[in-house]
Amino acid sequence: MASILVVDDELSMREFLTIFLEKLGHSVISAANGEKAMVMAQEHPVDLVISDIRMPGMSGLDLLARLKAQKPELAFILITAFASPEDAVLAMKNGAFDYITKPFNVDEVRRIIQAALEKKQSQAAEPIDDFPEIIGQSPEMMKIFDLIKRVAPTPANVLIYGESGTGKELVAQAIHNRSQVARKPFVPIICSAIPETLLESELFGHVKGSFTGAIADKPGLFQLASGGTAFLDEIGELTPLIQTKLLRVLQEREFMPVGSTKTVQLNARIITATNRILEQEIIAGNFREDLYYRLAVVPIRLPSLRERAGDIPLLVDYFLKKYSERLGTPMPPMSSYGMEVLMQYDFPGNVRELENIIERGVAMSSSNIILPDNLILSSHRRKQNSAATTAAAALEPASPTAPEPARPDAARPDLGSGPAAGAGAGHSPADKPEQEIFLAAHSEAELYERGLDEVLEQLERRLILHALAKADNSKTRAAELLKLSFRSLRYKTKKLGID
Numbered sequence: 101m102a103s104i105l106v107v108d109d110e111l112s113m114r115e116f117l118t119i120f121l122e123k124l125g126h127s128v129i130s131a132a133n134g135e136k137a138m139v140m141a142q143e144h145p146v147d148l149v150i151s152d153i154r155m156p157g158m159s160g161l162d163l164l165a166r167l168k169a170q171k172p173e174l175a176f177i178l179i180t181a182f183a184s185p186e187d188a189v190l191a192m193k194n195g196a197f198d199y200i201t202k203p204f205n206v207d208e209v210r211r212i213i214q215a216a217l218e219k220k221q222s223q224a225a226e227p228i229d230d231f232p233e234i235i236g237q238s239p240e241m242m243k244i245f246d247l248i249k250r251v252a253p254t255p256a257n258v259l260i261y262g263e264s265g266t267g268k269e270l271v272a273q274a275i276h277n278r279s280q281v282a283r284k285p286f287v288p289i290i291c292s293a294i295p296e297t298l299l300e301s302e303l304f305g306h307v308k309g310s311f312t313g314a315i316a317d318k319p320g321l322f323q324l325a326s327g328g329t330a331f332l333d334e335i336g337e338l339t340p341l342i343q344t345k346l347l348r349v350l351q352e353r354e355f356m357p358v359g360s361t362k363t364v365q366l367n368a369r370i371i372t373a374t375n376r377i378l379e380q381e382i383i384a385g386n387f388r389e390d391l392y393y394r395l396a397v398v399p400i401r402l403p404s405l406r407e408r409a410g411d412i413p414l415l416v417d418y419f420l421k422k423y424s425e426r427l428g429t430p431m432p433p434m435s436s437y438g439m440e441v442l443m444q445y446d447f448p449g450n451v452r453e454l455e456n457i458i459e460r461g462v463a464m465s466s467s468n469i470i471l472p473d474n475l476i477l478s479s480h481r482r483k484q485n486s487a488a489t490t491a492a493a494a495l496e497p498a499s500p501t502a503p504e505p506a507r508p509d510a511a512r513p514d515l516g517s518g519p520a521a522g523a524g525a526g527h528s529p530a531d532k533p534e535q536e537i538f539l540a541a542h543s544e545a546e547l548y549e550r551g552l553d554e555v556l557e558q559l560e561r562r563l564i565l566h567a568l569a570k571a572d573n574s575k576t577r578a579a580e581l582l583k584l585s586f587r588s589l590r591y592k593t594k595k596l597g598i599d
């Protein structure tokens with residue numbers, strides 16, 4: 101099951117493709133133009149885009165070029181009523197997977213979609229070549245990769261900051277691995293995990309007999325990292341005393357092990373990390389400004405996962421692969437609702453939390469697909485009425501249990517005679533039991549996962565879309581059907597982002 105974005109300025113074509121793709125088991129969203137599609141592709145997890153080429157405003161080819169620049173992993177199929185070989189060449193050159201012409205042959209369309217999704221699936225879990233260990237293709241991560249590449253070959257001290265679990269240690273290691281001292285040791289130390297009395301010895305080492313328990317000479321972090329990189333994590337937790345000692349070491353490029361009278365040269369690159377905002381700690385008098393400037397020659401701020409939510413599907417695939425391999429089971433796909441739940445979650449614990457959620461999901465999934473029930477999230481941190489939720493859901497087509505919109509037969513292309521031909525033809529909403537048509541939560545778990553407000557909002561949206569489809573998109577008529585004033589319906593459609 102994949103998440104597909106259909107882009108066509110013709111309503112009948114969008115509706116037709118939506119129904120056809122849903123019958124194939126995919127989850128579908130649609131947009132009437134390239135501009136809307138750009139927004140939706142940012143805000144919604146999308147595996148495949150199927151777009152018309154000729155549309156007013158942004159053409160399908162422009163959309164392809166722009167989306168591919170932002171999300172190279174996206175599968176893309178272009179459709180046109182005019183079979184022009186120039187368009188076909190351009191489409192393929194710009195990275196479209198394939199190109200189909202109207203009228204469709206249903207088997208052909210199904211085959212192309214299947215092949216595009218299979219190709220994407222095989223590529224999805226491949227991290228980008230330059231940074232195989234760091235997953236992310238968002239513009240935010242591209243900036244980080246660029247910074248890593250530029251700073252790695254230099255000896256500059258780097259301060260990496262960002263929320264817990266954003267990958268600070270991963271980035272520190274990546275800088276070391278691409279530095280000129282990559283073959284030398286990378287030695288991490290978590291400053292907050294060691295009491296002040298021991299930290300000095302851990303950093304600078306000690307000589308035998310320097311304190312009770314010092315039964316032999318012991319090298320500290322800076323000696324162990326000699327020639328390589330010393331990584332000091334949670335630097336914001338250092339006490340004033342250790343801050344002063346560290347500053348002196350950085351100024352003089354030498355230090356003295358505890359109890360020793362001999363100085364040792366500092367011969368390691370220093371990378372530090374913190375989840376605090378050190379500028380604020382300086383103002384509050386908790387962190388030395390002079391030390392900060394020594395450490396943060398190059399500061400790198402890692403974005404939270406919320407800020408780069410577009411990377412979530414890629415990370416999900418990566419962790420699904422990692423943990424299913426570890427368990428020796430086939431890689432289970434994430435259900436599209438499961439992915440939607442993840443896309444709307446805040447991730448206070450960032451990538452580390454996502455990794456834990458997927459690890460548990462893989463272990464707990466009894467079927468061959470990960471369902472929302474298998475994802476344990478702290479529900480109070482769900483994004484509330486986020487733009488993503490609203491925009492995506494506003495244009496979200498009816499799910500298999502939702503009302504089918506009107507489909508003018510005249511605009512329906514030739515579907516051939518496959519099983520999906522004329523999908524849904526002849527079904528009016530009245531053919532289905534009412535509770536099924538107007539259902540917004542499909543299970544108790546879904547209701548409690550999403551909460552009443554969200555479920556009611558989705559239900560309201562579906563009912564309005566249903567009335568609009570029944571009224572051939574006339575708001576006046578839809579308002580009459582729903583026994584609302586025109587103004588009230590207009591207010592609601594605006595609020596729900598239906599336009």
Ligand SMILES: Nc1ncnc2c1ncn2[C@@H]1O[C@H](COP(=O)(O)OP(=O)(O)OP(=O)(O)O)[C@@H](O)[C@H]1O
Binds near residue numbers: 262263269270271
């Ligand atoms: N971009 C990423 N791609 C793949 N895995 C990631 C990414 N970012 C973080 N991780 C994984 O998330 C976990 C936490 O990462 P890491 O320890 O580097 O975070 P951190 O910011 O240093 O956390 P803390 O502030 O708590 O020390 C690790 O298992 C790491 O491999």
